[in-house]
Amino acid sequence: MANAAVTTASPVRAWVQEKIFLGMTVKEYVRSLATPANVVLGGLAAMGIALMVYRFAVGLGATTNLSQYSPWGIWIGFDMMTGIVLAAGGFTLATTVHLFGLHAYHPIVRPALLTAFLGYMLAVVGLIADLGRPWNMVFIFVRPGTTSALFEVACCVALYSSVLFLEFLLPTTEWLGLKRIRGVLMKIMLPLTILSVVFSTMHQSALGSLFLLAPGKLHPLWYTKFIFIFFFISAVMAGISMVLFEGSLSHKAFASRITSHFDVDRLQIGLARAGAIIFFAYFFLKLQGVVDNHAWGHILTGWGAWWAVEMLGFVLLPALLFAYGARNMNVKFVRIGSVLGVLGIALNRLNVSVIAFNWKLPSAVRYVPSLMEVGVSVGLVALGVVAFRFIVNRMPILGEHSSYRGSEY
């Protein structure tokens, strides 16, 4: 019996060693993790998890600066709103490659989908931290409030997260060698891609529609009855910026994982060309929104200056950098533009949902996030980076699996 136990245990151990510990022993693996960057990331992620546990133990009042005046803090404004919009690279790239047929961009679809999947997962965690009582979530579907914008948001998050999970299963099955399940997934990938576009279009814009519920609360420079259109267009902008930003980082950090040879600079310049056009169009549409909303009078106020910072520094400037980079085949400008693009979209979502929301309130009762709120948000981002690295180091995300080279998805 003892012998049987040994023979059955050793393949499992070998499997775990190869798949989880990258072929190293546990001791070697732990030693390989001891780098300054890992220690910092691990520490931040652990802090985030500890603060989450504390929040569920003692409640929102003890951990956040939320109030009846400001019920939405950075867990909504940053984790939820920004997390979701930065995940838009998944559907943007999937549409570009699988629906529009621009197959040259195929090598960067999987990292974009992984970023999207992790972005949604972390957004959901942030949302649960804000809402509390996660066991009540099931009632969204048991007793749906179909007239509520929040119902559409909840529906789309749940459905699109499921689609992203299925799309993410494809590299997982390749990693684990589950050929039959992979075969089934391959058959449903095209419908899944179409669903991902439908859900994302509805969902990214529905997050903007939320603000139609409170027209007086959001500053007129940001509020317009077309805000849902702006949310969708800026989601495509965020998707392109995030794919460029994440692609530049991961192409350097995980060079050894890249098995297919492609000119990443050329792909990035192509994306920047699209980015330049969309950012430019968005800039003018936002101006149109201000005119339509009769909000010109606010331009020369302090709020106007803050609005100009967002529009000039984080919309027009990235547009110029993308255009200049694409025109001169200079990928450095493109990468700087992508950083500004990502920051700009995050700033826009924070402006809409936190900073310029409740703008008429006296400063004494205005919302400033507590350290614990910031800690949870930072911890979630660190957790996302750790998860991204863990997955990329194991699964065929940046490169193709040797058994499935040339795979369409």
Add this chain to the structure above:
Amino acid sequence: MTHEFLSLYAAKNAEYLLAVGYMVAFIGWWKFVNGGKRAVMEARAEAETPKAKHAAAPAKQPEAHGWFEIPTGVWLHPGHTWARAADDGSVTVGVDDFAQKLVGGVAQIALPKPGAPVAQGVPAIALAAGEKAVPMLSPVDGVVSEVNSKLAEDPTLLSEPYTQGWLFKVRPARLQANTRQLMEGETARAWLDNAAASLAARLSPELGHVLQDGGAPVSGIAQELEPERWDALARKYFLT
């Protein structure tokens, strides 16, 4: 409502003006974004090969096919290094035909010392020519057991990259896991042809006269192509 200083009609006028202004500005913007270096390069390539406009793209692939050699039984790393397992459990490492032809005329090869650890995807080798050096990645994890000392005396041995030009031998740490990230057989050959096609696109029209007759590339292509920045070009292909 103190800020609603525009009347309804004035606001509509402003909207129309903005829309027309946007459309006019967009024409200039579109031209700016799609013009520049890329357009000039495309126009030049077209001007220099007027007859081959339609045939150029499909003709390039067969031309590049088979430029670079790879024997069977060799695993190829995307950074243009190779690994080959021996019966004694050791793994021999070298640079591929593409790398030696791209860099060419190597004056010095920096190799890790015996006993030094190497890791897949981490720089372990450096090829130096002139004042510049280009690092290359190790294809496997392990500890160096032996280095090819003949290379230090005669770097030209690198022109036979899979035989006399091997670089070092390794006691592999996790060969099975490493080989999943490497290519072999037809996959490696196809990938190398693909890299050749990508290089051919760069060479034309700069080195067109060398290659249009179907001849294989000469040694030291990177230095021919970009004398000042050949190391940057090589790094791009070597993923360093």
